Amino acid sequence: MDNANNSALPVDRSIGQIIAETNNLSPDQVEKIVTYQRENGVKFGEAAVALGFVEKGDVLWALAQQFHYPYAASAGESISEELVVANEPFSDPAEFFRDVRSKLLNGLNSTPTRSAIAVCSAGVGDGKSYFAANLAVAFSQLGSRTLLVDADMRTPRQHEIFGLDSNGVGLSGILSGRAESNVVRPIPALQSLFLMPVGVIPPNPLELIQGRNFDILINELLNKFEYVVVDTPAATYGADARVIAAKCRASVAVARVGRTKAAEFVALEKSLKLGGNNYLGSVLNQFKE
Structure with a gap:
């Protein structure tokens, strides 16, 4: 497959990117999450929840978005x-x-x-x-x-x-x-x-x-x-x-x-x-x- 076709393919965002964007996390908060993630050997979402920057529901919503999975977290x-x-x-x-x-x-x-x-x-x-x-x-x-x-x-x-x-x-x-x-x-x-x-x-x-x-x-x-x-x-x-x-x-x-x-x-x-x-x-x- 040539480069032109490759560039047309959709690029899935990581869970971390989705969480950061949807929750308006600052670069400083993201850095703290990544540091916590490395030091404790946990996933980005777990680190974000542990630090109090997001809630568990936000992580589940991000996971559902990544896999294009219907999720009613925003249904009210x-x-x-x-x-x-x-x-x-x-x-x-x-x-x-x-x-x-x-x-x-x-x-x-x-x-x-x-x-x-x-x-x-x-x-x-x-x-x-x-x-x-x-x-x-x-x-x-x-x-x-x-x-x-x-x-x-x-x-x-x-x-x-x-x-x-x-x-x-x-x-x-x-x-x-x-x-x-x-x-x-x-x-x-x-x-x-x-x-x-x-x-x-x-x-x-x-x-x-x-x-x-x-x-x-x-x-x-x-x-x-x-x-x-x-x-x-x-x-x-x-x-x-x-x-x-x-x-x-x-x-x-x-x-x-x-x-x-x-x-x-x-x-x-x-x-x-x-x-x-x-x-x-x-x-x-x-x-x-």
Whole structure:
């Protein structure tokens, strides 16, 4: 390759450069950091934190920038602390979701038909919406267009988790024929991630889900997005989750330690396995109140 082509290649900045520039560190501060770094055998970011010039979050943000990794450190308070994959992308919980993402991808790739993933749970409070939200963030961090659909038209939470106002436009409007546009909302802090909220909570959610419009919608979304994650109502509300899972063609079940009742979860798994979809497995939420 000749010199002209070499000069056109982008040059990645070091972590130190990013930290210094974004935090307006003076040459004297940088010199002190480098001295501390050499004397203690630590990385630039660790030295900067130890000297009190920056915070740990500043270092994580710089690391994310170097690797072009979506990170919500500058998202403000609109993004919930529940979104650990966005707020703490290098933490153990975030690594857990990336591991789950890899396993789910293997399951999705095992069938020739593209599928959305329905996230289900036996009861309310099992962590289903938390799991669906973080899973969607994890998929979006692959750099592919990802859509999170809040199909829990009983107790919707996704608009709250992502800090979006409930403007009355969403999934229920599409399924009832009352909305045609502006139902997919981009998440400003997270590139490649979009959310379709519930909108107005309808009096007949199961009828809307069972209608043909939901089949058409899922197929259209799979043509527009690389990954589609669907939050569903808890199975305690009835057949909603099972119906949604069958139309999404893939599902995963979430159980929570000390909360999910074994018999109810077994019944949920059985209904998903017999529901005509690709049951991808179960996830145990170990969070305890």
